[in-house]
Amino acid sequence: xxxxxxxxxxxxxxxxxxxxxxxxxxxxxxxxxxxxxxxxxxxxxxxxxxxxxxxxxxxxxxxxxxxxxxxxxxxxxxxxxxxxxxxxxxxxxxxxxxxxxxxxxxxxxxxxxxx
Amino acid sequence: xxxxxxxxxxxxxxxxxxxxxxxxxxxxxxxxxxxxxxxxxxxxxxxxxxxxxxxxxxxxxxxxxxxxxxxxxxxxxxxxxxxxxxxxxxxxxxxxxxxxxxxxxxxxxxxxxxx
Numbered sequence: 001x002x003x004x005x006x007x008x009x010x011x012x013x014x015x016x017x018x019x020x021x022x023x024x025x026x027x028x029x030x031x032x033x034x035x036x037x038x039x040x041x042x043x044x045x046x047x048x049x050x051x052x053x054x055x056x057x058x059x060x061x062x063x064x065x066x067x068x069x070x071x072x073x074x075x076x077x078x079x080x081x082x083x084x085x086x087x088x089x090x091x092x093x094x095x096x097x098x099x100x101x102x103x104x105x106x107x108x109x110x111x112x113x114x115x
Numbered sequence: 116x117x118x119x120x121x122x123x124x125x126x127x128x129x130x131x132x133x134x135x136x137x138x139x140x141x142x143x144x145x146x147x148x149x150x151x152x153x154x155x156x157x158x159x160x161x162x163x164x165x166x167x168x169x170x171x172x173x174x175x176x177x178x179x180x181x182x183x184x185x186x187x188x189x190x191x192x193x194x195x196x197x198x199x200x201x202x203x204x205x206x207x208x209x210x211x212x213x214x215x216x217x218x219x220x221x222x223x224x225x226x227x228x229x230x
Contacts (some may be wrong), residue, residue, distance in 0.1 A: 035221075042223050043221045044221070091217060092207055100170060101217040105159070
């Protein structure tokens with residue numbers, strides 16, 4: 001089966017650091033994405049990990065451990081505009097000989113940044 | 116690059132009516148995906164096109180749903196005999212054939228409300 005777990009909600013303070021965890025169990029893992037989604041808007045790409053380790057991109061970093069089925073997204077120097085839902089998604093090869101590469105999403109973590 | 120566009124942005128319809136949504140992917144993106152997202156949930160995969168070929172359909176896609184991508188450019192998603200449970204945001208995403216990460220770029224979505 002396929003299962004992706006992440007916390008439903010988190011609250012953090014402006015200027016602080018927050019870590020959003022994601023655990024997954026999928027049959028055809030082929031990379032993990034983090035997307036940001038503001039209310040009523042489309043998801044936008046934040047990061048991609050396919051090998052173990054940390055990927056850093058400005059204020060955002062993402063970590064992957066394939067053996068543990070675990071990833072986290074780290075947001076530094078939080079700003080009010082970071083208040084959004086953060087979606088963890090696993091790329092699944094899918095059907096048709098593995099050509100699909102569809103995304104399997106978690107439910108998302110709603111982050112509220114407070115002043 | 117104008118991004119992925121979707122029309123209409125909002126659709127309100129009565130139960131039993133048919134609706135059709137359109138997605139225009141980013142130019143030269145040969146891969147096109149449809150997802151459905153309900154409130155408080157992550158997007159769920161519906162179907163995938165590679166060029167004009169529909170290569171995978173989710174079991175979520177009942178026989179009331181049909182998708183096409185004539186000529187491998189824009190795509191349409193039709194829902195026949197709509198039900199209240201069809202109320203959701205329908206997201207389209209596309210990715211470039213040469214992108215090894217298969218990063219998906221999402222459109223703004225079509226929000227469907229079935230009354």
